[in-house]
Amino acid sequence: xxxxxxxxxxxxxxxxxxxxxxxxxxxxxxxxxxxxxxxxxxxxxxxxxxxxxxxxxxxxxxxxxxxxxxxxxxxxxxxxxxxxxxxxxxxxxxxxxxxxxxxxxxxxxxxxxxxxxxxxxxxxxxxxxxxxxxxxxxxxxxxxxxxxxxxxxxxxxxxxxxxxxxxxxxxxxxxxxxxxxxxxxxxxxxxxxxxxxxxxxxxxxxxxxxxxxxxxxxxxxxxxxxxxxxxxxxxxxxxxxxxxxxxxxxxxxxxxxxxxxxxxxxxxxxxxxxxxxxxxxxxxxxxx
Amino acid sequence: xxxxxxxxxxxxxxxxxxxxxxxxxxxxxxxxxxxxxxxxxxxxxxxxxxxxxxxxxxxxxxxxxxxxxxxxxxxxxxxxxxxxxxxxxxxxxxxxxxxxxxxxxxxxxxxxxxxxxxxxxxxxxxxxxxxxxxxxxxxxxxxxxxxxxxxxxxxxxxxxxxxxxxxxxxxxxxxxxxxxxxxxxxxxxxxxxxxxxxxxxxxxxxxxxxxxxxxxxxxxxxxxxxxxxxxxxxxxxxxxxxxxxxxxxxxxxxxxxxxxxxxxxxxxxxxxxxxxxxxxxxxxxxxx
Numbered sequence: 001x002x003x004x005x006x007x008x009x010x011x012x013x014x015x016x017x018x019x020x021x022x023x024x025x026x027x028x029x030x031x032x033x034x035x036x037x038x039x040x041x042x043x044x045x046x047x048x049x050x051x052x053x054x055x056x057x058x059x060x061x062x063x064x065x066x067x068x069x070x071x072x073x074x075x076x077x078x079x080x081x082x083x084x085x086x087x088x089x090x091x092x093x094x095x096x097x098x099x100x101x102x103x104x105x106x107x108x109x110x111x112x113x114x115x116x117x118x119x120x121x122x123x124x125x126x127x128x129x130x131x132x133x134x135x136x137x138x139x140x141x142x143x144x145x146x147x148x149x150x151x152x153x154x155x156x157x158x159x160x161x162x163x164x165x166x167x168x169x170x171x172x173x174x175x176x177x178x179x180x181x182x183x184x185x186x187x188x189x190x191x192x193x194x195x196x197x198x199x200x201x202x203x204x205x206x207x208x209x210x211x212x213x214x215x216x217x218x219x220x221x222x223x224x225x226x227x228x229x230x231x232x233x234x235x236x237x238x239x240x241x242x243x244x245x246x247x248x249x250x251x252x253x254x255x256x257x258x259x260x261x262x263x264x265x266x267x268x269x270x271x272x273x274x275x276x277x278x279x280x281x282x283x284x285x286x287x288x
Numbered sequence: 289x290x291x292x293x294x295x296x297x298x299x300x301x302x303x304x305x306x307x308x309x310x311x312x313x314x315x316x317x318x319x320x321x322x323x324x325x326x327x328x329x330x331x332x333x334x335x336x337x338x339x340x341x342x343x344x345x346x347x348x349x350x351x352x353x354x355x356x357x358x359x360x361x362x363x364x365x366x367x368x369x370x371x372x373x374x375x376x377x378x379x380x381x382x383x384x385x386x387x388x389x390x391x392x393x394x395x396x397x398x399x400x401x402x403x404x405x406x407x408x409x410x411x412x413x414x415x416x417x418x419x420x421x422x423x424x425x426x427x428x429x430x431x432x433x434x435x436x437x438x439x440x441x442x443x444x445x446x447x448x449x450x451x452x453x454x455x456x457x458x459x460x461x462x463x464x465x466x467x468x469x470x471x472x473x474x475x476x477x478x479x480x481x482x483x484x485x486x487x488x489x490x491x492x493x494x495x496x497x498x499x500x501x502x503x504x505x506x507x508x509x510x511x512x513x514x515x516x517x518x519x520x521x522x523x524x525x526x527x528x529x530x531x532x533x534x535x536x537x538x539x540x541x542x543x544x545x546x547x548x549x550x551x552x553x554x555x556x557x558x559x560x561x562x563x564x565x566x567x568x569x570x571x572x573x574x575x576x
Contacts, residue, residue, distance in 0.1 A: 040335060046538065128539070152444065152455075155439060158439075166462075170454060171455055174455060248338075
């Protein structure tokens, strides 16, 4: 059983989830963090729920020996397509995602407006799942939600383009122009990559649109969950540790990690993708 | 042992390799074709040689029961990073790739020029491997090769953007402007996705630059190899079959497949990624 000093595990398809790690570090500076980036099979955003659920299940099983006290699925696509099923499978593990906190932040940003218009930008798979629409409908029944798949934005961020790059601006204009014409109150960034071009996004939407990302709200959500079960670590006087695991030792890691995280991080531990499958096979055999 | 009527197996990271299938169908209309697209783990272009070699090894092992008489690795990244190692492992199987045929086509296009300048555009991993530079140096010792990583182009094609889209033109201008300023004779398209925006590419380079893709040359290369070993099927009076296998049943398949292939194709067979790993485990056990 995990205890007070057990780590929080953050799972992502690649490195974008490190933006959630940065927020957790700020909100919960004394907690030990583990980060698992599935860099061999990234991205998830163009794949099916069946495949993504299987990938995340393997990661959870592989990381169970680390005894995490909470698991944050920091990837929007994985939250949308895999979280509900995995919560039902791993009943003894506390698992949360990024969609509900994001919807909460967006609903709050819409303020007192009776019929707010909230636009969501995300990967194809996240949009297709309608997870944000459902999460927003639960909080703001009268909100109108416009969902826009923006598959190029994550590759654009991963390429390391500057926010002033004309191509970044053109892509944003093309994706956002139709909804901006109709008028929106809030724009929710439904992918962990997008906060890195938030300034460019805000310059396209203009200052009247509230551009919201879920990172801070997510960290607060994790803190609240830990507090509820008495698992929140007090001020130990020292910053918690951070250890990263990846399934492909990409040369992109150090460059992207420091961009997403805002600070540099030790070389990650490599987990061979076949290890994940063997784990799954073992467990299937054990439970058979 | 494979025989005259055994199929040709085409392996790709995703669906781009269907451009090679289209060329094979044209050059070798009577051959039966199998296509394996690793859509659960696509793309390969940002990943390491170790990971990609392991992925392609699993696919070859998984497809061995189909007894292919030849395997074409239609993905440039997989050819660059995995083909040499896999040829040494699977000594009894005839395997070829797309880099050498591409380099041959580019070298031929450079004509009699003594010091031709050949530019290559490809994924990050292909460019990092320097496979095209080496292949071109073997054929045209005095050619100057300019290699340009163009990581956004495959996602742009997969999104289904038209060649007249301003973003397609801007991306191409940004990537190609520096080499076009210096002057090039040949531009080699080092990724199976790029032929789909060849017209846009040619309009940026101008008519004096020869824009070359490897699909036709590749199909001729496969034909030559089969002819050499007496495995080329004669005119049977009917078109060979085509059967597709994918690791993720992406909703993108039908849309993208007909774009890459130029004709519609039957629903693909789904191969669960974990099957690939079990296969590898079994074989490891068997050979231990």
